[in-house]
Amino acid sequence: MRIGELAGATGTTPRALRHYEQQGLITSTRAANGYRDYDARTAVRVRNIRRLLEAGLTLDDVRAFLPCLDGDVTAGPASAKGLKIARDRLAVLDARIAAQAAVRERLAAALRDAGESA
Secondary structure (H helix, E strand, O other): OEHHHHHHHHOOOHHHHHHHHHOOOOOOEEOOOOOEEOOOOHHHHHHHHHHHHHOOOOHHHHHOOHHHOOOOOOOOOOOHHHHHHHHHHHHHHHHHHHHHHHHHHHHHHHHHHOOOOO
16 A cells, blocks of 8 residues: 555655654655555554544554554553553643643733632
C-alpha cells in the first residue's frame, strides 16, 4: 500500500505517516521507484497511534505501547506501564489547564476593572 492509500485508509496525512516512520513507530519498504510501500497491517498500527494521540498522549508516550500497537489496544487489560504513562500525561494536562484557568481569571479581572464584562 502506498503512502496516499494508507493516509486515506487511516484518516491521516502522508506528512504524519512520514513523521511516524521517522519516529520509528511504523516502517515501510521502498519500491524500485523510491515510493514508500506499507504492509496492509500498518493501517491497524496507525489507527492505534492516532487513537492514543487523540487520548492526549505524545509520540514519546506512544512509543511505550509499540508491543501492542498491531492489535486492539483497547481490548486487553491495561499494563502498569501504560497506566503510569496515562496518569503522568493527565497530571501534565491538569497542570496546563490550571495555569490557563489562572491566566483567564487574571484577564477577566482586568476586564472587569476596566468596566468590561468578561
